[in-house]
Amino acid sequence: MVWKNEFISWDPNDFCQIHRVFVIGETLWRPDLYIYEMTETFSDSIDVLYFTIANTGYVSYSAPLRIISNCNLCIYKFPFDTQKCNLTFGPYVQPIRDILMLPRQNSTEINQIVKEILVSKGDWTLETINVTKETLYNAGEYYSQVIYEITMKRAPVVYVINLIIPSCFLVFLDLASMYIPTATNERLSFKITVILGFSVVFLILNSMIPNAKDVPILGIFCCVCMAIMVFSIFTSIATSYMHTFAETQQEVPQWVKIWIMKYLARILCFRLKPTEKNLIAVVIDDKNSVLGIKSEAETELRDKSRGTLKQDRAGLDIKLLKRLLVEVLKIHQQIVLQTLRNNEESDWHFAARVVDRLALIVYYIIVIIIFAILFVVWAS
Template sequence: KEGHSGPTYESMQDVFNLQPFRPAVNLSNPTITNISFTLYAVLGVNEKTQILTTFLWLRLYWHHEFLVWDPDECDGVTRVSLPVKQLWSPDIIVYEVDDDVSQACPYVYANHTGHIRWDRMLRLVSACNLEIFSFPFDVQNCTFTFGSYMHTRDVRVSPALTFKEMSRNSKRYLEASGEWELVDILGETSILQFGIDEWDIITFWQVVIKRRPVLYVVNLLIPSSFLMLIDILSFYLPPHSVDRASFKMTLILGYTVFLLIMNDLLPSTANGTPIIIYFSVCLALMVISLLETVIITNVLHHNSMKYQEVPSWVRVVVLKHIANLICYRWPDDIRPPSLSQRDKPESSNGSSDPQIVQPTSRAPDQQPASNGPELQQICQYLGDLRGHLTSLQKESELQDQWCHVGYVLDFLLFRIYLLLITCYALVIISMWCVWISQ
């Protein structure tokens, strides 16, 4: 009418009355719905419940065959905004959604050619099969499947933009990503069929997001590595000192407290165990280290305080073969047992114990009768002193022998401990590198 610019309310009323019907002149022709979205934020990932929370900008395009006008007859107006509730709109849903909090724009833009654009802002809580095996260097592939819920072949869906363009736009506008970053968006168009019914769907089958591992490397890996390094250096404490055992117990207690504090940062899921179980293995290795210290302490103190001889098989196996195997460096004033035992003179009873050079003097009973009782008492005191010194020397030699047995075993177990830690660290790093390179 004259005095009105563009389509009027009266002219639109007939279109609004057809809102329950699909806007197609020929109902055998399907309505094409084009879909594009921009991943604006990754709000959260819950590994235990396998839930991904994202925020999307969703844009729908379709053709409304009843809403067409000539711009020349409407003062050159080519586009108007109309309430979405007054028009038919495709029922496009996301199949994986557990909770859909939509903040849809109440208006759509209608072009004079009948093409309509509807922008929606979606907060999606969707199901996603999360793999945390390579945590914290994991990459997750989540699926968003867009399609019609009610219409089978009446509504056809297709992407409005190429997947590269959607990926580029998402990387450009991705803001609230937290510890996650977008890697790529890939997809395909397929047909979902149940019996005789078919639905066109768009499956964005690889919305690839990658975890930023800096937080976990700084708060988990580096402190754990430092504690393990301190545990390794504790082997350089004297093994005959009880300070090593108390130091290792304190270290285990501190590492346990560290794991309890960092427990909230570790993912928990029933689908698999992450490689980061490394922390539990490190705790087990610390316990093994403490057990090794207990064994060495027992060898150095318990056996030596009993004044028992070192068995011959221990001399051969530990002090000879194992010492040569681990390249044990003997002190300058002590020779290896294979050489020292060969040169030592044997005693009268056939043993090879070191002897003390005794002064050549007669026994008290061989002294002339003219000697007084004072001289006999002095000789008796000298005999007792000689026996006491001999006993002390024997005890010292036994302690030295057991001490060397303990040192050799300590060197051996320390190298085995280093080998275990090195092998485990190489396995973990290799698995992480293989997973990242995929």
């Protein structure tokens, strides 16, 4: 910082061409300069005691200073976020009538100087530094300030490799597990393994995200992905439960037949199964047709037996045919009963496939929406 002391000046010609001197500034006045965002000072900072005084009366004081300052972070776009932090220099006690603050360099000069001397760790990239002069009004007094607005951009490579790519792989892996057959328990165990791996990603995310009041879109993405993984586990449990009902040959409830096997299956473009009522009607018609053939054959044989009583061999054949028809009808009845039992089992499998396809479609829709929102937020 540089200021002018009106009580100090000399002619270099009178003092051996001395244009400046270095003195210990214990007796010199110095501005009441303060950094408003400073939260902590370091004891290992170098304290420079010497002031440079020019023959024109300008006094300059330069000293290195390590500062820890506060900054309002907006991590909604983490790890592709850009932060703007301020360093406000100004007097703490003396108002504007006593001290008027002016920036020594403009924004262009400061950006050029900083980019030449900046040593970065690699986590952040300096974008720009803007210098403005402001006036603060407080308690009836005006205070002069110089504000340095520092714009920094986060380097996202580490977070992309350690967080985003593993999260996407786990989501795609869980989505691919929806194609594992639900008749076995392999899908359920596989999904539980995937969700345990995603929990590890959550722990890494929690340790990497800085503390702020905003919730990052990456955290929302991980929460939604965890939620749909849990939802897919519940649907896998439901389909496995339906397959268990199919093995025990329990009757399908009426609401399952109406809402799942009829309406939901039609919405999801399934080929509808013939209902039990229609199947029984067809069977009854077939049985009546067989019984009609039987009665017609009996009438015809009765007429022939009356006309030809002497044909005993024909009568024996007729009795044999009657027994054969009775046995065929019994076999037909057993086939119908077995078909109905098989239909009960196939109905549970059909309902399980409908629920499984619904879960897959919902999974696809949610994943596409959350990825689209994620890319739009990061791209903007």
